[in-house]
Amino acid sequence: MTQQRGSGATPTISQVAAAAGVSKSTVSRAFSRPEMITAETVAHVMDVATRLGYVPNHTARALSTGRAGTVAIVVPDIANPFFPPLIRGAQAAADQAGFSLLLGDSDEDPTREDVLVGKFGPQTDGIVLASSRMTEEQIRAHAERRPLVLINRDVPGLPRVLIDTATGIAAAVEHLAGLGHRHLVYVSGPTSSWSNAERRRAVRAAGRRLGLKVSAVAARRSTYDAGVQRVDDILGSGASAVIAFDDLLAQGILAGLAARGVGVPDQFSVIGCDDVLAATMSPPLTTVSAHGGHAGRKAVDLLVSFLDGNEGDERRVLDTSLVLRSTTAPPAVRRN
Amino acid sequence: MTQQRGSGATPTISQVAAAAGVSKSTVSRAFSRPEMITAETVAHVMDVATRLGYVPNHTARALSTGRAGTVAIVVPDIANPFFPPLIRGAQAAADQAGFSLLLGDSDEDPTREDVLVGKFGPQTDGIVLASSRMTEEQIRAHAERRPLVLINRDVPGLPRVLIDTATGIAAAVEHLAGLGHRHLVYVSGPTSSWSNAERRRAVRAAGRRLGLKVSAVAARRSTYDAGVQRVDDILGSGASAVIAFDDLLAQGILAGLAARGVGVPDQFSVIGCDDVLAATMSPPLTTVSAHGGHAGRKAVDLLVSFLDGNEGDERRVLDTSLVLRSTTAPPAVRRN
DNA sequence: CCATGCCGTGCAACCGGTTGCACGTCAAGC
DNA sequence: GCTTGACGTGCAACCGGTTGCACGGCATGG
Numbered sequence: 057m058t059q060q061r062g063s064g065a066t067p068t069i070s071q072v073a074a075a076a077g078v079s080k081s082t083v084s085r086a087f088s089r090p091e092m093i094t095a096e097t098v099a100h101v102m103d104v105a106t107r108l109g110y111v112p113n114h115t116a117r118a119l120s121t122g123r124a125g126t127v128a129i130v131v132p133d134i135a136n137p138f139f140p141p142l143i144r145g146a147q148a149a150a151d152q153a154g155f156s157l158l159l160g161d162s163d164e165d166p167t168r169e170d171v172l173v174g175k176f177g178p179q180t181d182g183i184v185l186a187s188s189r190m191t192e193e194q195i196r197a198h199a200e201r202r203p204l205v206l207i208n209r210d211v212p213g214l215p216r217v218l219i220d221t222a223t224g225i226a227a228a229v230e231h232l233a234g235l236g237h238r239h240l241v242y243v244s245g246p247t248s249s250w251s252n253a254e255r256r257r258a259v260r261a262a263g264r265r266l267g268l269k270v271s272a273v274a275a276r277r278s279t280y281d282a283g284v285q286r287v288d289d290i291l292g293s294g295a296s297a298v299i300a301f302d303d304l305l306a307q308g309i310l311a312g313l314a315a316r317g318v319g320v321p322d323q324f325s326v327i328g329c330d331d332v333l334a335a336t337m338s339p340p341l342t343t344v345s346a347h348g349g350h351a352g353r354k355a356v357d358l359l360v361s362f363l364d365g366n367e368g369d370e371r372r373v374l375d376t377s378l379v380l381r382s383t384t385a386p387p388a389v390r391r392n
Numbered sequence: 393m394t395q396q397r398g399s400g401a402t403p404t405i406s407q408v409a410a411a412a413g414v415s416k417s418t419v420s421r422a423f424s425r426p427e428m429i430t431a432e433t434v435a436h437v438m439d440v441a442t443r444l445g446y447v448p449n450h451t452a453r454a455l456s457t458g459r460a461g462t463v464a465i466v467v468p469d470i471a472n473p474f475f476p477p478l479i480r481g482a483q484a485a486a487d488q489a490g491f492s493l494l495l496g497d498s499d500e501d502p503t504r505e506d507v508l509v510g511k512f513g514p515q516t517d518g519i520v521l522a523s524s525r526m527t528e529e530q531i532r533a534h535a536e537r538r539p540l541v542l543i544n545r546d547v548p549g550l551p552r553v554l555i556d557t558a559t560g561i562a563a564a565v566e567h568l569a570g571l572g573h574r575h576l577v578y579v580s581g582p583t584s585s586w587s588n589a590e591r592r593r594a595v596r597a598a599g600r601r602l603g604l605k606v607s608a609v610a611a612r613r614s615t616y617d618a619g620v621q622r623v624d625d626i627l628g629s630g631a632s633a634v635i636a637f638d639d640l641l642a643q644g645i646l647a648g649l650a651a652r653g654v655g656v657p658d659q660f661s662v663i664g665c666d667d668v669l670a671a672t673m674s675p676p677l678t679t680v681s682a683h684g685g686h687a688g689r690k691a692v693d694l695l696v697s698f699l700d701g702n703e704g705d706e707r708r709v710l711d712t713s714l715v716l717r718s719t720t721a722p723p724a725v726r727r728n
Numbered sequence: 729c730c731a732t733g734c735c736g737t738g739c740a741a742c743c744g745g746t747t748g749c750a751c752g753t754c755a756a757g758c
Numbered sequence: 759g760c761t762t763g764a765c766g767t768g769c770a771a772c773c774g775g776t777t778g779c780a781c782g783g784c785a786t787g788g
Contacts, residue, residue: 066514066537068773068774068775069774069775070774070775078737078738079737079738079739080738080739080774080775080776081737081738081739081740081776081777082736082737082738083775084774084775084776084777085736085737085776085777088775088776089776092735092736092737093735093736093737094735094736094737097736097737111510111513111514112514112774112775113514113773113774113775114514114515115451115454115455115460115514115515115773115774115775116455116743116773116774116775116776117774117775117776118451118743118775119451119452119455119743119744119745119773119774119775119776120742120743120774120775120776120777121743121775121776122743124451125515126494126515128492134476134477134479134480134483135476135477135480137473137476139476140470140471140473140475140476141470141471143470143495144470144471144497147470147495147496147497148497151508156464156494156496156511156512156515157494157495157496158462158492158493158494158495159479159483159493159494159495160483160492160493161479161480161483161484172487175492176492177447178402178447178448178449178450178451179450179451179461179462179492201402280671280672307672308672310674311672311674314674335616336616336643336644336647338646338647338650338674404743404744404745405744405745406744406745414767414768415767415768415769416744416745416746416768416769417746417747417767417768417769418766418767418768419745420744420745420746420747421746421747421766421767424745424746425746428765428766428767429765429766429767430765430766430767433766433767448744448745449743449744449745451743451744451745452743452744452745452746452773453744453745453746454745454773455743455744455745455746455773455774455775456744456745456746456747456772456773457745457746457747457773458773
């Protein structure tokens with residue numbers, strides 16, 4: 057500990073004890089188990105403690121109790137707008153439960169994610185893995201060593217919170233079918249993303265059920281640029297509507313379409329997913345709400361309850377819904 | 393520590409020592425100061441350690457060395473797109489220096505920020521305060537207790553990295569003047585934001601220097617909605633161009649303008665700041681680049697170098713520049 | 729009035745590492 | 759051949775809290 061000021065470092069429990077004329081234990085208990093000792097003793101100790109500027113040393117406490125008082129969350133990419141709200145929810149829940157939040161960014165790289173989680177391991181009480189890109193084996197291996205909660209990754213036996221975008225996506229397909237579209241494209245996201253697999257499957261299933269033709273275009277990463285770059289493929293597919301893996305991709309697609317003079321929604325319909333950014337686009341994007349914030353919050357709640365000894369293979373599914381805005385309309389009359 | 397698996401908890405240094413037939417000290421040194429002991433001893437210890445699955449206990453190490461191995465960053469609002477890249481930079485730098493990153497979100501509330509920093513204090517080696525909303529006194533008080541680095545907050549005597557958006561903003565005003573604008577509005581952001589004060593000042597100064605009229609409109613918070621809500625005031629000011637505190641506000645303004653049928657840039661020019669989102673708007677927003685990622689990285693570099701004993705009142709200023717895109721043009725001909 | 733028991737507090741061990749110092753060994757120097 | 763010193767390792771104290779157990783005082787019950 058650096059000795060920042062002349063007055064010396066923060067006092068220890070022993071110094072407070074000496075100043076208050078009691079023992080270390082009493083000071084300790086005044087802070088962690090006040091009900092065990094007389095109210096006036098507590099008051100006196102607290103008084104002396106605040107006068108001295110005493111703050112309990114988190115690390116020392118962690119060592120003797122075996123609880124670090126932190127939970128970690130690792131995400132593939134903080135800069136992706138889906139994650140900030142999720143992190144925010146996690147941080148709020150952690151804070152409320154008295155934990156601090158460690159943050160890791162794996163940069164979409166499974167290997168980096170693996171070492172990151174390993175590094176966090178010894179210094180946290182538990183880890184939340186959001187949209188993990190690791191293999192199921194890697195995840196299970198980590199889960200064996202310490203409490204783990206997954207977000208948007210469905211590994212049986214592990215606690216996880218899943219955002220059921222599949223249902224919302226199915227509703228999106230129905231919406232499109234109802235408008236008269238007969239052929240649509242799904243623009244897929246990261247290959248190792250569970251959500252992507254779910255959404256792709258949902259589009260295909262709903263399409264089959266409703267008798268629509270479904271094409272696919274692959275955008276490897278979820279970025280604005282990837283979206284604009286896929287526009288030629290999308291247009292080339294012959295479809296009249298597109299469902300993008302997420303809003304970011306949809307935003308790029310919107311821009312690419314505009315650049316080619318294709319009007320949305322008159323000439324082409326587009327639907328995103330997650331409902332981040334969507335309201336701020338022009339035209340405002342029809343999308344599937346995901347409530348990432350809820351997921352973040354729920355995940356650390358699950359983690360904390362698990363740390364408190366409750367059972368741990370809960371599978372929490374969060375609902376989604378289609379939110380209609382201004383990027384869908386009946387298909388344009390075919391030009392041929 | 394929960395005993396996740398039947399095989400039992402991770403072994404301690406003593407168990408490794410016993411198994412290897414050496415003392416605790418030797419095992420400890422094999423890990424932290426291998427050059428102090430014979431290469432073959434190190435090899436032997438390492439061998440036994442890996443066989444037993446030993447991992448040094450971070451908390452215990454932190455307690456005896458007095459270094460937590462973590463740095464914290466607190467931001468006013470993770471969901472504001474300016475911060476994710478900054479956090480990303482900070483996380484990368486921390487990771488590289490062998491530190492983990494604790495994250496705090498103050499929700500733009502100085503009081504929350506104050507307690508958050510206080511809570512972090514004892515369990516981190518240092519703190520990065522990004523765009524702090526606290527008073528200078530509060531900041532100094534925390535800085536007295538532990539290493540602190542500021543981002544976008546200019547408190548003399550404390551290490552800080554400042555993004556010099558004022559220069560970029562001045563260039564923006566010149567650009568507008570060059571296009572023929574004679575009257576512009578500045579839409580201000582959070583009251584207690586240093587950046588906001590800097591930018592406001594820069595607009596005023598440049599306006600005065602170039603003989604432009606400068607009006608002001610206050611948006612209390614930096615959000616999309618606040619931007620659209622200010623459009624009436626902006627239009628009512630009689631100006632022909634607007635410079636917004638940041639891109640988020642500018643995005644809202646763009647939308648509000650569009651909703652009222654005001655064409656950008658033909659009838660009105662708009663400039664943002666930070667260069668987040670800007671490239672993805674339509675039309676693409678002319679803005680001032682800020683490179684938040686650099687700032688985040690630089691801040692933890694500064695912090696780490698300070699922890700290594702180097703001097704600590706460095707004031708690092710990061711350059712910015714105006715990036716021209718498609719939201720500025722000569723003013724429309726006056727209708728009166 | 730003494731035995732019983734509860735309750736508030738203190739003692740000391742412990743959490744799992746790190747580190748100053750002492751000790752023993754062995755090679756080099758005189 | 760003995761001293762000197764360097765070097766590798768071990769001992770034990772320490773980091774700053776927590777906690778099981780013991781102790782002493784007081785109130786209650788018989």
